[in-house]
Every structure is written in C-alpha cells, then in structure tokens.
Amino acid sequence: MFPGLLKILVLTALFSSAVFAEADGPDYWRVTEVKSHDVLWMHAESVHTSEKIGKIPYDGVCLKNLGCTSVISFAEFQKLSPAEQKKSADASRWCKVEYNHIVGWVNGKFLSEGGACR
Template sequence: MSISSWSRQRLSRFLQKLPQLPPLRKMDDDAKKMKNHLRGLFFLLLLLMSHNAYAEADGPDYWRVHGVDGGDVLNIRREANGTSEKIGEIPPDAQCIKNLNCIGGLTLNEFTTLSEAQKEKVKKERPRWCQIEFQGVTGWVDGRYLREGSCTNN
C-alpha cells in the first residue's frame, strides 16, 4: 500500500506543527549526566545489598527448637560436642534463641552437589553445632534441633 501525495502533505504539515526538540548535542550531554547518576545509584545499591548479604551469611539472627519431644529438652553444652558439660536446657517449644555462630555441617557446595546418602555421611562425620544465647546462658547446641526462628522480645 502506497501513501498518496495528499497523505504525504498532511503528514508533513502535522510534523511541522510538533514542538521543536532540543538539539541532539544537548540531549547527548543530558544523557551522559543521567547515565553517570544512574551508575552511581547502581553502585550504591550494590554496596548496600552486599552488606546485607554479608550480614546474613552466618545464618538467621534467631533460632527456634525443632524436633525435640514434648517431655524432653535441648541441652546447652560448654563445648561443641555431645560429651561436653551440660550448662543449661532449652524447652522443646522455645523461640528467641540468639544465633552466635555455627560450625560443622554441610557446605553450600556439598548441599547442592552431593546425593542424599553422601549428605547423611558428611552430617555424621561433621555434625553441625551452633553457639547460642538463651535466657542469659551462652553455649553450644546440636544444630539438628534448630530451625530459623524469630524474636519479638529484643
């Protein structure tokens, strides 16, 4: 389909009535300024996001007890092993257990690449122990019995 000369004339008149755009050179300078501002904002956001990633790299801020029977307790130990001196207890429904550090367990690479049988073997060879604080007692607990929790009593 071709455009008739009458249509071309109307289009030409319409385009002449449009407001004039700023010179291309000016737009290039403004575009460069905008690009630099956006680049700075991007790096600022990246910096802020990387700080949050680092802050959460060691696990959650608080734990809750998981998998301990109703009549039992989770033992707090002086050292990160099951034969260490018991220095406290945590009820089976406890929340607000402050996470200080965890050792052992699976690495991210092991978690994502090993089979379930291989994962179980590593967990037995290198069990996860977490250093916690609960109601003024600081010690170590078996990481198998912890899940991410929360605390509203900060």
C-alpha cells in the first residue's frame, strides 16, 4: 500500500543494524603479547607501512576503543573457540584507539579487553 514507506522502514532497520554492529567491542583495550622490551606502535592508517605516530608500552592499559576493521562483531568473536579467536585475531584486524591524547591505528592481535578506565 505504501511502497515508499516500506523502503524507508527497511533502510532504517538496516542502518540501525550497522550502527549497532560498529558499537560492538569493549570501551577500552589493554596491550597483550608484546615483549617487555618492545612497544606497540600507533600508525596513521590501518596498515603497518603507514607513518608511526605514537607508541604504547608493552603493558599499556586504557586504550580507548574507537572501532576496528574486523569483519565479525565482538559478540561473534566471543563465540569462537580459543583457536578460532587466535586465527581471527591474526588476520590483520586493525583497531583505532586513543592513548595519551594520540589517536591512531594498532594491530588488533596485540589487544584484549581492558577494564574500566576514567
């Protein structure tokens, strides 16, 4: 009866799903699997060859999560077996984070969910 209205409702539902998908994941990350003598580099873009714009210590915490390039949601990731999680994390997932007032991209395989931060 109202094909235009139906299109709007469908598009609204799809857009809302996309917004919620981007909101998946923790509010904050912490650095993992970086050796104590090394750092996690922050990059200007989500590729390892881009300019290094900052560094995070091996035990860094309170990295504000600004979104990741992962193709699956955090909820889907949590349902994977530990082996599947490792394989998925190693697939060059990049996450945009804020740390010490610097915003940049880090390799997601070196991140795990962090606790509450201020």
